[in-house]
Every structure is written in structure tokens, then in C-alpha cells.
Amino acid sequence: MITIEFGGAAETVTGSNFLVKSSRGTFIVDCGMFQGPDVEYRNLEDFNYDPSSVDFAVLTHAHLDHCGLFPKLVREGFSGKIYATTSTISLATEILLDSAKIQENNFKRGIPFGKFVDEVKLIYNSKDASDTISQFVSVNFRDTFEPVEGIKITFIRAGHVLGAASVEVEIDDVDGKRTILFSGDIGRAKEKIIDSYDLVYKSNPDYILLESLYGGMFHPPIEDSTQDLLNIVNETLERGGNVFIPSFALQRTQLLLTIFKHAKLNGSLDQDVHVWLDSPLAQRITNIYLKSLQQTDEPLFDFPNLHYVKKYKESIKLRKHKGQIIIAGSGMADGGRIVEHLFHGLKNKKNSVVFVGYQAEGTMGRVLVEGTKKVRIGTKNIPVNARIEYLHGFSAHGDTVDYENWLEPKKSDNLKKVFLIHAEKERAINMKNHLKDELDIANTYIPKWKEVVKLD
Ligand SMILES: [Zn+2]
CATH class of the missing domain: 3.60.15.10 (Ribonuclease Z/Hydroxyacylglutathione hydrolase-like)
Structure with missing residues (x-):
């Protein structure tokens, strides 16, 4: 039996x-x-x-x-x-x-x-x-x-x-x-x-x-969400804001890097724009993807002005800059380095936060995509003035x-x-x-x- x-x-x-x-x-x-x-x-x-x-x-x-x-x-x-x-x-x-x-x-x-x-x-x-x-x-x-x-x-x-x-x-x-x-x-x-x-x-x-x-x-096509993402990014950078992308370390981050690589190649994203991958776990996982998938000399995920942020003190320095893209874990903004970026960035209406994956109940990501005007981070209530977007096509x-x-x-x-x-x-x-x-x-x-x- x-x-x-x-x-x-x-x-x-x-x-x-x-x-x-x-x-x-x-x-x-x-x-x-x-x-x-x-x-x-x-x-x-x-x-x-x-x-x-x-x-x-x-x-x-x-x-x-x-x-x-x-x-x-x-x-x-x-x-x-x-x-x-x-x-x-x-x-x-x-x-x-x-x-x-x-x-x-x-x-x-x-x-x-x-x-x-x-x-x-x-x-x-x-x-x-x-x-x-x-x-x-x-x-x-x-x-x-x-x-x-x-x-x-x-x-x-x-x-x-x-x-x-x-x-x-x-x-x-x-x-x-x-x-x-x-x-x-x-x-x-x-x-x-x-x-x-x-x-x-x-x-x-x-x-x-x-x-x-x-x-x-039924998911929207990935191409639609890709176009939406690039539109949000370009609008935000034009007004001098930062784009924060809470991202899952496994697969979603590598997909985002591929999207930005192609966008820089075809001119839909300026070559000078700095993209920071601020997650040591996502970096290690990207290296595993590279080892397994890299077949030619053409870089799979790398592009001009992509930076891997390793140390926490480098992560803190990112707060001073404007007009950049920061990808950081966790994907639902309930832990990891993205939390501090949001702590400092949510109140600025020039900034955007783009969620690119499922947001479970009880997470900060869920609260933000549901349109809250204030979130509690640590002991402080932070006003949410940044643009919040939720793209569904990257599942x-x-x-x-x-x-x-x-x-x-x-x-x-x-x-x-x-x-x-x-x-x-x-x-x-x-x-x-x-x-x-x-x-x-x-x-x-x-x-x-x-x-x-x-x-x-
Ligand atoms: Zn799975």
C-alpha cells in the first residue's frame, strides 16, 4: 500500500x-x-x-x-x-x-x-x-x-x-x-x-x-511590466529621485539585471545611470547563475555602472546620492537592507518604490502596495510620499x-x-x-x- x-x-x-x-x-x-x-x-x-x-x-x-x-x-x-x-x-x-x-x-x-x-x-x-x-x-x-x-x-x-x-x-x-x-x-x-x-x-x-x-x-506579459518599469525609472530619474526595488535574491534579481542590461544596450535607459545591487545574498546567487548559464564571452548580467554593494557602510553611503536605482532585499521589505533605504527614502516625493513580486499579508510591502500614507519602521512613523508601484508581470x-x-x-x-x-x-x-x-x-x-x- x-x-x-x-x-x-x-x-x-x-x-x-x-x-x-x-x-x-x-x-x-x-x-x-x-x-x-x-x-x-x-x-x-x-x-x-x-x-x-x-x-x-x-x-x-x-x-x-x-x-x-x-x-x-x-x-x-x-x-x-x-x-x-x-x-x-x-x-x-x-x-x-x-x-x-x-x-x-x-x-x-x-x-x-x-x-x-x-x-x-x-x-x-x-x-x-x-x-x-x-x-x-x-x-x-x-x-x-x-x-x-x-x-x-x-x-x-x-x-x-x-x-x-x-x-x-x-x-x-x-x-x-x-x-x-x-x-x-x-x-x-x-x-x-x-x-x-x-x-x-x-x-x-x-x-x-x-x-x-x-x-x-492570468499574468500580464513580462514585456508590459518591463516597459512599465522603465517608464517609472526614467520619470523618477528625470525629477532627481531614486528608484528603490525590493527584490527577491533568487531569480527576480537576475531578471532585473537582465532587463537593465538590455535597456542600456538599446538606449531605453541611459548608460550613466548607476544601479546598485545592495544584497550580499543576491550577489552570491547571481554568481551561481553566472557559473551555470554563462556560455559565451558576452556578460549575462553585467553592464556599465552596475555596482555590487558588499559592506554595510557602503550601503549607508548610498543615501547621499540622487538619480540612482537601488535593488535590495528583502523582496517584501520585511527585512534586509531595503528597510533602511525606505526609512530614509519614503518621505521624499521625488522617489519611487517599485515592488516586483508577491507581497504577503503582514509584510511592509503589502501595507505599502495597499496605499498606506504612513508606515512604522523601528520606533518611527514614516510618511509615505514616494510613488509606490506594484508590477505583476515578473512572476x-x-x-x-x-x-x-x-x-x-x-x-x-x-x-x-x-x-x-x-x-x-x-x-x-x-x-x-x-x-x-x-x-x-x-x-x-x-x-x-x-x-x-x-x-x-
Ligand atoms: Zn518556488
Whole structure:
């Protein structure tokens, strides 16, 4: 008998964690952190299963909501291998060490673990992150391997971010073979800097776990948001203001650098404009992208007057300048160096702040894009006079059309059920309706957190 336990990303977006039990062995796909006001407390709870009982693990990609609790799993007894692509391992190494460092700093200063829990707790430290990293084993896309006898695994390119994969698992169980396909996070049909999701690979799974984050929604084309961004930038620079872009370190920052590089090449952004990348994590991640993607002598991300800001004291100096672009983490302005830039820059009506990604509830980014006139930063109330913009076209996630394009070639008489995951319940319901109307797939199910489903 095969069962899947939905340890996360069920009726919510984050905390990806799927425990599969079979007569051949027990494994998990992803072990991600929960993010957001109603789920963050779950990071502090015990796992629903004994970590030492898990034989091996598979990681789809390096985002924190997919890899961020592996060090906790290791700390609590998991000693098996964690299979992932080479790029995912390089990226997850940076993400996990960064996450451990933030926790250690907060813990030392008596700051609670998260934004929505009061408890001061260290769920893992740098050593746990390093131990986790030593358990990673690199696999190639499309190579099938057998971590334990009777369980075969194949990673398939998913687009989304560098190294991201969907994972196909074939289990030769005592009562017959079953193939389960975990979508991971699915990227967009036309990716700008990495390859898109692989539609050439053929498979006919019995079960599919499908990301439904943007179920029922459709993204504007990236070209529209690119044009909007350049218009905002040029208008702001003309009036002598600064442009602040809170950006996610992984993929979004590299996309922005590509956009500014092309804009400078084609003359839609002046060559003299200074662009500051003020995030050490984003710089390290950009270097990983470079190592993996650089094929010719033409620089991928570099352009005239792009500067990497390393030290904090260099970051402070940026406040004196006008007419520049500052890209800094975090993407939702709830931490990182962008907070101080906004502390000093929000009151100036010549400045602009451009949000380029999802803004979760409870973050400063969300409050700003909702049009607040005042924000509290530290102990001060800061008037919001700067222009605030929110561009939706840069998402690294696919939309409803992408999910359907991705799913359609995998539809066969074998398909017994599609589980709709990685989404708020309402979006999952939208996706369920779309699959019925557009692809005539009616056997869909929205699992609940901690629900255990038996696969027939
Ligand atoms: Zn992701």
C-alpha cells in the first residue's frame, strides 16, 4: 500500500512537505518553511512523523518554502540522502546558511523566530544547515535513478528558478506499480534567463500533485511590466529621485539585471545611470547563475555602472546620492537592507518604490502596495510620499494557462487523480474548475494539512 501525507502546501502556499510510505521505503518530497500569518507557527511544531524513519528525501528547488525546514529534519534525526539538481544544491546551500544565520542573530538578541509568533526559538543553527548540505546528492535532469530498490526517480525541468524540477516517482509496490508526479513549482512558458518547463519528456503518471498558486489567474506579459518599469525609472530619474526595488535574491534579481542590461544596450535607459545591487545574498546567487548559464564571452548580467554593494557602510553611503536605482532585499521589505533605504527614502516625493513580486499579508510591502500614507519602521512613523508601484508581470510562477499546458501531455487513461496543492483554498478551487472545463479532468482533490491519502 502507498500513502501520501500532506505535511504542508495543502490549502496554503508554503511549507511544501509530502511524506510517501510504501512497502519499498519511506521518503519525503521537499521540507519547506511555512510563511505567513496563519501558518508560521507550524515551523515550531514537531513533524508529524519521526524524521529518523525517513529513508531518503528529494528536493524540487531551492526556495525557502521548499527547502527551509530540512535542517530541522536533520537536527531531529534524519540522516538519509537528499537528492537535488546541482544548481539547486548550490542555491539551497546559500539559502539555508542565510536562514540559519538570521535565526541565530535573532535568537541571540531575543527576537522571536518569526513575524507572527512570539516565541524566541532557534529551530536550527548553522551547524544543522551545514550537516544538511553534506547530505545533498546531485542528480541530472532526465536521469532515472533508484535510491532504494523498487523506487525509481526522474527529475524533469520545471522552469521557475535555476535548477527547479518536477519529480516523477515510480514505485514497484507489492500490489502493483504506481507513478506519482510532483510538479514542484512550475515556471512560465517563455522564461527570460533559464530554460522553460520541459514538455518533451513523456510520462503517463497515475497521480499528479499540481501547483495551483495562480489557479484561475492570468499574468500580464513580462514585456508590459518591463516597459512599465522603465517608464517609472526614467520619470523618477528625470525629477532627481531614486528608484528603490525590493527584490527577491533568487531569480527576480537576475531578471532585473537582465532587463537593465538590455535597456542600456538599446538606449531605453541611459548608460550613466548607476544601479546598485545592495544584497550580499543576491550577489552570491547571481554568481551561481553566472557559473551555470554563462556560455559565451558576452556578460549575462553585467553592464556599465552596475555596482555590487558588499559592506554595510557602503550601503549607508548610498543615501547621499540622487538619480540612482537601488535593488535590495528583502523582496517584501520585511527585512534586509531595503528597510533602511525606505526609512530614509519614503518621505521624499521625488522617489519611487517599485515592488516586483508577491507581497504577503503582514509584510511592509503589502501595507505599502495597499496605499498606506504612513508606515512604522523601528520606533518611527514614516510618511509615505514616494510613488509606490506594484508590477505583476515578473512572476517566476506560471499561471492557469501554464499549469494546463504543463498538465495536458501528462493526461492519459492511467491518470487516477490530480491533487491541487501549493495554493490558498480558493485558488485551488478555481484550478479544479478550470481543469474540469478546459481539460475534462474531473478527478481532482484538494488535500488538507496532515491528511493521509491512500493511493489505490
Ligand atoms: Zn518556488
